[in-house]
Amino acid sequence: MEGPHWSEAGTDAARDAEVASGRQRFLERAYRVRVLNRVLERFSCKADDWTGGQYVVRSPNGAADVVTSLPQLWKAIESCSGRSADPLELELIVRLERAEPIAH
Amino acid sequence: MVVYSRLIPIFVVTGFLGSGKTTLLNHMLRHPSLKDAAVLINEFGAVGLDHFLVKKMDENTVLLASGCLCCTIRDDLKSAILELNSKRERGEVPRYKRMVVETTGLADPTPILFTLMSDPVLRNHYRLGGVITTVDAVNGLHQLDRHAESVRQATVADRIVITKSDLVETSQLAALKAHLMRINPAADYMIGRFGKIDVRRVLRADVYDPSKKAAEVKHWLDLEAIKTARDHKHIHDVNRHDEHIRSFVVTVERPLDWTAFGIWLTMLLHKHGQNVLRVKGILNVKGIDAPVIVNGVQHIVHPPLHLAAWPDDDRRSRIVFIVDDMDGTLIERSLAAFNRVGAAAA
Structure with missing residues (x-):
């Protein structure tokens, strides 16, 4: 069976910890969604956790996509917003430089 | 759960036509470390391989829907490996512990790496051990100038073996090495003489072998070599295939938030994966004492793993990028901005 994407799995020590603690995994996932949504403010789209293993991407007009x-x-964000998802876009960088950090 | 370091490592041997791949392979396969290796080659050349398990594959490339060349599944490679794997499981071939794949000289090796690192079936049994690229000391500079494939072969390498060094003057060898180091400063450079090479050092390219990873990462972070390579003067010529390829190190002073880093790197590779030729680094991750290694080729990233200890006194995150026409300052600023968002304590 294929494992999770590297960005979801965490580092190898963290992977062990996650296996040991379902609660820790839940908290990490919730934190990831909060950080993600801070980035997505630029795109007028939102992401929510879906059953701990998927994301629902929602557009401003209510359309939803599960990834x-x-x-x-x-x-999905590019389809939802019609914008390029580019972390090197200057406006996105400036927004994040001014944004309130997310508590872990 | 699959333990990554226990998967069968695959070493990819690439290099331009006539650069000495088969000669190197023949030499490597006589070494005791590779006596239990299976070998896949694209074509049977004039130099026969003397090894217990050699299989030929036919080119059969399937371009994925994204249309990006580096995200191409090499169906022939996948089928050849799975066929060998079945025979290994059934006891019809010896239980090889490593695999070596030789590419054709005219191939851009990135689809091969993509196939090995992303195919869900292969990933359950195999992992990429390292990429070894041969460059011919006599014709290497000319090939790098004229052939984009040759540049790609050099940029994705963990080891670059300069072959036929006995046929050129020292100054020509030094010029080729300086040129290659500007394209790929994070590779380990080895000089082959009369077809011979230090095989043990070639196999140290496997950063996921627990006994080798510390030395390999230390080599990645030889910042002095990277600086020297960057400062090396070269003739600007927009027609050269490597004119826009550059390398730099992104340094992050404060510990990295792993979540913010994952969001950032996946987004960067989503948008710019074709131009991020290599990314290799050591990360100081918030909340984790041991350093974390990250290692990727274009759109694909190996599973991150830990080193037991830091290789030097520097505790900053340092990531080596080899890119095609990208702005290193902007990449550094972008990473810092994403990391800042995930920086607040609870």
């Missing part, structure tokens, strides 16, 4: 990993999520 299983971050690489898939960036494609």
Whole structure:
């Protein structure tokens, strides 16, 4: 069976910890969604956790798309917003430089 | 759960036509470390391989829907490996512990790496051990100038073996090495003489072998070599295939938030994966004492893993990028901005 995407699995020590603690995994996932949504403010789209293994990407007009990993999520964000998902876009960088950090 | 370091490592041997791949392979396969290796080659050349398990594959490339060349599944490679794997499981061939794949000289090796690192079936049994690229000391500079494939072969390499060094003057050898180091400063450079090479050092390219990873990562982070390579003067010529390829190190002073880093790197590779030829680094991750290694080729990233200890006194995250026409300052600023978002304590 294929494992999770590297960005979801964490580092190898963290992977062990996650196996040991379902609660820890839940908290990490919730934190990832909060950080993600801070980035997505630029795109007028939102991501929610879906059963702990997928994301739901929602557009401002209510359309929803379910994806299983971050690489898939960036494609969905581009469809949802009509914008290129580019971390080197200056406006996105400036927004994040001014944004309130997310508590872990 | 699959333990990555226990998967069968695959070493990819690439290099331009006539650069000495088969000669190197023949030499490597006589070494005791590779006596239990299976070998896949694209074509049977004039130099026969003397080894217990050699299989030929036919080119059969399937371009994925994304249309990106580096995200191409090499169906022939996948089928050849799975066929060998079945025979290994049934006891019809010896239980090989490593595999070596030789590419054709005219191939861009990135689809091969993509296939090995992304195919869900292969990933359950195999992992990429390292990429070894041969460059011919006599014709190497000319090939790098004229053939994009040759540049790609050099940029993805963990080891670059300069072959036929006995046929050129020292100054020509030094010029080729300086040129290659500008394209790929994070590779380990080895000089082959009369077809011979230090095989043990070639196999140290396997960063997922627990006994070798510390030395390999230390080599990645030879910042002085990277600086020297960057400062090396070269003739600007927009028609050269490597004119826009550059390397730099992104350094992050504060510990990295793993979540923010994952979001950032997946987004960067989503948008710019074709231009991020290599990314290799050591990360100081918030909340984890041991350093974390990250290692990727274009759109694909190996599973991150830990080193037991830091290789030097520097505790900053340092990531080596080899890119095609990208702005290193902007990449560094972008990473810092994403990391800042995930920086607040609870």
